[in-house]
Amino acid sequence: MSLLIKNAAVYDGFQSYKADIYCEDGKIKEIGSKLEIEADEKIDADENLLMPGGIDVHTHLDLDLGQYRSIDDWYQGTVAAAFGGTTTVVDHIAFGPRGCTLQSMIDTYHDIAGEKAVIDYSFHGVIQDVNEGTLKELQKLKDEGISSLKLYTTYGGMLDDEEILKVLQAAKKSGTVICVHCENDGSIALLREEAGKEGHLTPIYHAKTRPNATEAEAVNRLIYLSELADYPKLYIVHTSTQEALNEIKEARRRGVKNLYCETCPQYLLLTEEKYTEKGDLEGLKYIMAPPLRQEKDKEALWKGIAEGEVDVIATDHCPFFFERDKLNGKDDFRVAPGGVPGIEERIETILTEGTKRGFSINLLLQKLVVNPAKIFGLYPKKGSISIGADADFVIYEKNSYTISQENRHSTCDYTTYEGFKSGFKLDKAIQRGKIIIDNGELRVSAGTGKFLERQ
Amino acid sequence: MSLLIKNAAVYDGFQSYKADIYCEDGKIKEIGSKLEIEADEKIDADENLLMPGGIDVHTHLDLDLGQYRSIDDWYQGTVAAAFGGTTTVVDHIAFGPRGCTLQSMIDTYHDIAGEKAVIDYSFHGVIQDVNEGTLKELQKLKDEGISSLKLYTTYGGMLDDEEILKVLQAAKKSGTVICVHCENDGSIALLREEAGKEGHLTPIYHAKTRPNATEAEAVNRLIYLSELADYPKLYIVHTSTQEALNEIKEARRRGVKNLYCETCPQYLLLTEEKYTEKGDLEGLKYIMAPPLRQEKDKEALWKGIAEGEVDVIATDHCPFFFERDKLNGKDDFRVAPGGVPGIEERIETILTEGTKRGFSINLLLQKLVVNPAKIFGLYPKKGSISIGADADFVIYEKNSYTISQENRHSTCDYTTYEGFKSGFKLDKAIQRGKIIIDNGELRVSAGTGKFLERQ
Amino acid sequence: MSLLIKNAAVYDGFQSYKADIYCEDGKIKEIGSKLEIEADEKIDADENLLMPGGIDVHTHLDLDLGQYRSIDDWYQGTVAAAFGGTTTVVDHIAFGPRGCTLQSMIDTYHDIAGEKAVIDYSFHGVIQDVNEGTLKELQKLKDEGISSLKLYTTYGGMLDDEEILKVLQAAKKSGTVICVHCENDGSIALLREEAGKEGHLTPIYHAKTRPNATEAEAVNRLIYLSELADYPKLYIVHTSTQEALNEIKEARRRGVKNLYCETCPQYLLLTEEKYTEKGDLEGLKYIMAPPLRQEKDKEALWKGIAEGEVDVIATDHCPFFFERDKLNGKDDFRVAPGGVPGIEERIETILTEGTKRGFSINLLLQKLVVNPAKIFGLYPKKGSISIGADADFVIYEKNSYTISQENRHSTCDYTTYEGFKSGFKLDKAIQRGKIIIDNGELRVSAGTGKFLERQ
Amino acid sequence: MSLLIKNAAVYDGFQSYKADIYCEDGKIKEIGSKLEIEADEKIDADENLLMPGGIDVHTHLDLDLGQYRSIDDWYQGTVAAAFGGTTTVVDHIAFGPRGCTLQSMIDTYHDIAGEKAVIDYSFHGVIQDVNEGTLKELQKLKDEGISSLKLYTTYGGMLDDEEILKVLQAAKKSGTVICVHCENDGSIALLREEAGKEGHLTPIYHAKTRPNATEAEAVNRLIYLSELADYPKLYIVHTSTQEALNEIKEARRRGVKNLYCETCPQYLLLTEEKYTEKGDLEGLKYIMAPPLRQEKDKEALWKGIAEGEVDVIATDHCPFFFERDKLNGKDDFRVAPGGVPGIEERIETILTEGTKRGFSINLLLQKLVVNPAKIFGLYPKKGSISIGADADFVIYEKNSYTISQENRHSTCDYTTYEGFKSGFKLDKAIQRGKIIIDNGELRVSAGTGKFLERQ
Secondary structure, eight states: OEEEEEEEEEEOSSOEEEEEEEEETTEEEEEESSOOOOOSEEEEOTTOEEEEOEEEEEEOTTOBOSSOBOSOOHHHHHHHHHHTTEEEEEEEOOOOSTTOOHHHHHHHHHHHHHTTOSSEEEEEEEOOOOSHHHHHHHHHHHHTTOOEEEEESSSTTOOOHHHHHHHHHHHHHHTOEEEEEOOOHHHHHHHHHHHHHTTOOSTHHHHHTSOHHHHHHHHHHHHHHHHHTTOOOEEEOSOOOHHHHHHHHHHHHTTOOSEEEEEOHHHHHOOGGGGTTTOHHHHGGGOOSSOOOOHHHHHHHHHHHHTTOOOEEOOOBOOOOTTTTGGGGSSOGGGSOOOBOOTTTHHHHHHHHHHHTTOOHHHHHIIIIIHHHHHTTOTTTSSOOSTTSBOOEEEEEOOOEEOOGGGOOSSOSSOTTTTOEESOEEEEEEETTEEEEETTEEOOOTTOSOBOOOO | OEEEEEEEEEEOSSOEEEEEEEEETTEEEEEESSOOOOOSEEEEOTTOEEEEOEEEEEEOTTOBOSSOBOSOOHHHHHHHHHHTTEEEEEEEOOOOSTTOOHHHHHHHHHHHHHTTOSSEEEEEEEOOOOSHHHHHHHHHHHHTTOOEEEEESSSTTOOOHHHHHHHHHHHHHHTOEEEEEOOOHHHHHHHHHHHHHTTOOSTHHHHHTSOHHHHHHHHHHHHHHHHHTTOOOEEEOSOOOHHHHHHHHHHHHTTOOSEEEEEOHHHHHOOGGGGTTTOHHHHGGGOOSSOOOOHHHHHHHHHHHHTTOOOEEOOOBOOOOTTTTGGGGSSOGGGSOOOBOOTTTHHHHHHHHHHHTTOOHHHHHIIIIIHHHHHTTOTTTSSOOSTTSBOOEEEEEOOOEEOOGGGOOSSOSSOTTTTOEESOEEEEEEETTEEEEETTEEOOOTTOOOBOOOO | OEEEEEEEEEEOSSOEEEEEEEEETTEEEEEESSOOOOOSEEEEOTTOEEEEOEEEEEEOTTOBOSSOBOSOOHHHHHHHHHHTTEEEEEEEOOOOSTTOOHHHHHHHHHHHHHTTOSSEEEEEEEOOOOSHHHHHHHHHHHHTTOOEEEEESSSTTOOOHHHHHHHHHHHHHHTOEEEEEOOOHHHHHHHHHHHHHTTOOSTHHHHHTSOHHHHHHHHHHHHHHHHHTTOOOEEEOSOOOHHHHHHHHHHHHTTOOSEEEEEOHHHHHOOGGGGTTTOHHHHGGGOOSSOOOOHHHHHHHHHHHHTTOOOEEOOOBOOOOTTTTGGGGSSOGGGSOOOBOOTTTHHHHHHHHHHHTTOOHHHHHIIIIIHHHHHTTOTTTSSOOSTTSBOOEEEEEOOOEEOOGGGOOSSOSSOTTTTOEESOEEEEEEETTEEEEETTEEOOOTTOSOBOOOO | OEEEEEEEEEEOSSOEEEEEEEEETTEEEEEESSOOOOOSEEEEOTTOEEEEOEEEEEEOTTOBOSSOBOSOOHHHHHHHHHHTTEEEEEEEOOOOSTTOOHHHHHHHHHHHHHTTOSSEEEEEEEOOOOSHHHHHHHHHHHHTTOOEEEEESSSTTOOOHHHHHHHHHHHHHHTOEEEEEOOOHHHHHHHHHHHHHTTOOSTHHHHHTSOHHHHHHHHHHHHHHHHHTTOOOEEEOSOOOHHHHHHHHHHHHTTOOSEEEEEOHHHHHOOGGGGTTTOHHHHGGGOOSSOOOOHHHHHHHHHHHHTTOOOEEOOOBOOOOTTTTGGGGSSOGGGSOOOBOOTTTHHHHHHHHHHHTTOOHHHHHIIIIIHHHHHTTOTTTSSOOSTTSBOOEEEEEOOOEEOOGGGOOSSOSSOTTTTOEESOEEEEEEETTEEEEETTEEOOOTTOOOBOOOO
């Protein structure tokens, strides 16, 4: 099985050049000028942008939250991803029932995902029970290619400081990356309760009851705990505030190591005005945690990208129906499920807004593809256009079009970025040398995605 | 009742000048040159240093810790204070039994202290039960002159983040100063448990199991929680690390208000070498929390004094017998009671070391007397040499002598500063115009100290 | 000769208290409550504010600039000062003719000032010829009580870096304070020339051709040169920009010593809008160097006061007639003489605006009186309300009135602060125990001011 | 003319991968796995490291200094470069005679270099006469491919601040990069004169008379001047001190743009101990400006590499004979010519020390090859391993050997890095698809290097 791509304007995350690319057995075999090689399939990229396939390391597909379940399953979610130029996801799986092993959660997700995924995938385990058994599993999971775990400082499955430190100590030994959702639980609980008492129940109070300090505090706490564990790899998910980013910057300046910072398109593109500008009902669409923030935070995050302080842009894709689910919060924002769709919009929105702000496409690809691959043990198999790497590509035209619910592929009945004018339009997505999307059509079926053992 | 002091070299915390001082009815009535006024009592200060009476806002007299009780009661403790040039203490009283009101704890301490104190005094309440009732008491206590409260982020009576935020919100309304003992509870618990398992039980492990990050984390957390409560007065007790001080500095730079920083002589004069240099048994004498730190921390704290980042030097005086109590920890540092004597040594050690480092006496008095008075609502009644202020003075000779157990007045069987060469020696202590110490002799009896209602 | 002041609300720059003050032979003899002492003169302060007499360490009286001469001579200038609550000036005298000794310049100014001054005074020498002779004079002048010198990095008498370093080296030995006017000469020259070519000749171009970077650069350069001379006392005059203040802050953080920062009321109260808001002609009134800056600079300077980074507020008083002198610049701002009146407005404007911003009167007096006295070797003779200090006081009522040209005492035909609503009104000024201003009337005649030998 | 390289371990400054590379007509044509292509020449890289050819943007070949002339001409200098893995130099040519045009200097160097260079080359012009004519030449030279210029803040041809600002303004328009040698002229002149008077004439006084502050001051000054010219491209050459690097960092933090920082191997590998450790005569070998610095500076520069603050590592290669030239300074360091050889040692020393410190080879190549190419308008023709780029490569074995005078190719009679144990040994150098060095032998002759027009 071979593929020859002609006339590509290659952007590999580092350099850009015109080239033809020849792939064999799912790998990149030759990059050259005017290659004349026989191939089973041949594409003319026609001077369009060819980039490594996108890697989204923060998704919640088919996530069971008890009362709610995120509405994209592994088929629909990965289809939307593919249409968004993403050919690899690493999903934050659900908490298992308390008392179960990490392995059993992973096994469950292998079952859920395996037959459905149309793109390659892996999982971050989620740890909520810290005990001798689960701590020992870190090494075991690492050996099986699950080299990252997630924990929460809030919500039902949250860990306390002692438990977190135990996890970090174990991760230091096994080399596991620990992803953390950082929010101060106690103060948010109190502020929500107070909002309730005062009848402050419209969506804007979702933002007001999770002030910036609640994120910054938790980020700082995690960093100090990581210091106590001699700096295992610590990855802060969905950083949304200037204050949290500043804690990360200051930490790096004082010598903290192995610290990674993720943000998401919603924090780079939207602000808390969304909770009010089209009325309270519409505001429910943007209930997510952390909430949308202010202009100054948005700008600080873009500055963090420029200064190299933000490492990754992932989505936290976790959609719920507006009509069926979100509107339950119409009298009380606290009842609406938290999460928004985004898996399909990540690359086109960030390339559009990023280049408008003067960032190079290659710099943006660092955040969208290269760093995610490196941090989570996928590189250079994924995330690289180089000889021997997986032949995962996306080809984008510089054509503008408007994002809207009609042209989305998620199950969701709305898009977070309705009306966004994209300057980039996906032409093709290629995985392991096979065209999976071509000119708006899916060319693979459920189950063709492969599980990725990570280092 | 009147007193005339002749020929004083006055240091009032701001200025120095030669003067005579005339006091009437316990107040400063005249300051002048060559005053010729009839007075009931007359002193010739003989060009010695006359300063406002010392104010120690962090003591633990007669503190019931369950298994142990701090061994200086309100008589012996205030006598030692007076011999150390301190004429006012504000004591961190014990936790009451769970469920009791704050008022009942205060009442208990009025009973304990009232008949014994030889110097003026007040209390910080300690809050361990956060509920509607105790939160309402903040205003009530404030009205009665108890304008500060303490809480802990560790130990049995610790509060969690939600409770702390509630206290801070209430304090914002009542104007109460919240003093906080900042250490990360969970990580210290784990490190101590691990030390136990590994047989790391000598006193140096007391320091190693409370690393600098555990203090800095808690300080930062408190600052963010105070931000959530719109900046009530937050007072960090016994700051011991460069890292915690840096968090305070950074917070002030980003605009955090009403934040105060205390340190203690032990952190300015001693380092963790004390845990080992004379053997493990001797090391037990220095078990206290936070523990002694490293040279770099000591130097950072002095720099903090120079830069105005440290506001107060208090003692955390909390003595236990070495032979009877501390030595219980000879096989396991965790069994030894935590706390050291220091109420008597504060002023002479800090003046000696401080002037050696080039600090002016007046700057040091800011930290020892003026700021404590201002922050805790005692100024200008206490802490000021000005017309109308309480006539509380201490007169020091610039004579050197060596601090040793033999010349101490605490009940304790050792001094934390054994062998320290002091360059200052107390000649007299005067309270409300009355000489209470004269040339090494106590001239008042138990119960002459007065309770101070603070603003 | 004695004076008794009754019922004063004393603000001494450190503390405030109610007291009576008794003075004898020009010195403070007693401070007390209800003093009953016979005195030659007796005042009832009537609970008004009594503060130490103001000290203005940056004035240009009778300054010969060649084409122009500042229009307040030592009589009219010191009268205006006294009406502004200032009882001591230290004047930056003119450059002598090139080649003359520093001593001869000082002698000249003794002649000019001696018979005219109505308040006490001293001089900063100005050094423009750096040679073996003048360098040796630093020690000699110091011995005679001239303990500070000024140099310029721009204008005709400017020194180059090598000369500056020589002066700083000599000052390190003699202990002389070196005051520096910091602006980058070459770039301002070029920008002015370019403005000329482009016909940019209205007053706003005075500001635009001296951008913030020109000040910050020179400040930084001086700090590095002072480092090369092992940190003699370096005093930056009229700091006007956030950027320059930041250089000072950063320098202090990296350990630079003996560095002092002055600003002036014009930079704390006015902005470059003055150059345009009432038309270009009116704008000429504000031609001074450095020029008025932007809102952000003004705010940064007030923040610098709060953070202790600004040490002194002086005036740079250097008036010229609007009609006769300033209007010469009506077709070309470069022709107008640079300088504004301000000696009379300093204390009342700063107290008014400062207290409105929440600063305490005592903190403001640190900048207006205490620090100038300390830095320039006048303290505690001047700048202190303490036993033995000179009996220099000003008494202010908290009465509001509007500053206007009609109620000024400078020779100048306009005031920089026309229309400013002051919240403080001078009642009396007292020098060495003698009332020199009383209820709007001058009670002394030319020549009663004394030359002050400084340490 | 074609070349096939088999089995290379490619390090392209971004990624590493195993590949074969096929070049045609001097360009990279194909990169692939197991390429089977007929080629005129074929190399087996044998799994050795293949990197883009080195680019040294700071050399002084055949530099006329009046009394002295740097001893490597364009033949011997470029031969040494090639043996050091450098296939492109951009040389800082000499000052022309005062009054000549920039063009005439460039022409002169075309003559000097053209017939001798064995590798590709370009020039930075040097501007010492600032006038309307030379300022206009910036655009003209830019159009001819001379897109960078150098100026000095010290030495005979130095510019003053006004002239520098004029150059920066012109450079802003033409897009020319301005390289600056930053040292404070006046203070160094004075310190050297004083050293002379005091008989401090051994080589260590070369370092002592150019203290760190002299560099930091000039760097800061240039940055402010660049701000006044609205940020033309400003490139600080041979940054040698922590203080200067800090000024660059701080500037970037406050938003300064288009600022680049170069350092050199001597500042990353050697310290001022070299001036004394083998005696004063030996110390003369290290006379260069700026001088060698202290350990803390060296470490700060490596930290700057880690943090992305240092952009380029170039050599400042400027050799003089030890016996004939340097020893002239044996009684007075000021007489010895300033400059050291280094063109041959750059890549091997930095790769060796850098990888020992944990830096990746690709990160080091950013500083050695990629950034120099990008900043100076050579990229991606030079500095890139991508389709269409010039086929300039160097192949290194990971073999250790010791650098010594015997194995050098410069004319010089000593090497700055005598005894350095290199972990990398050049196997081949290839330029435009042609092998120019093979296994220790030069395979090209004088004049084969080509002049590079830069963007």
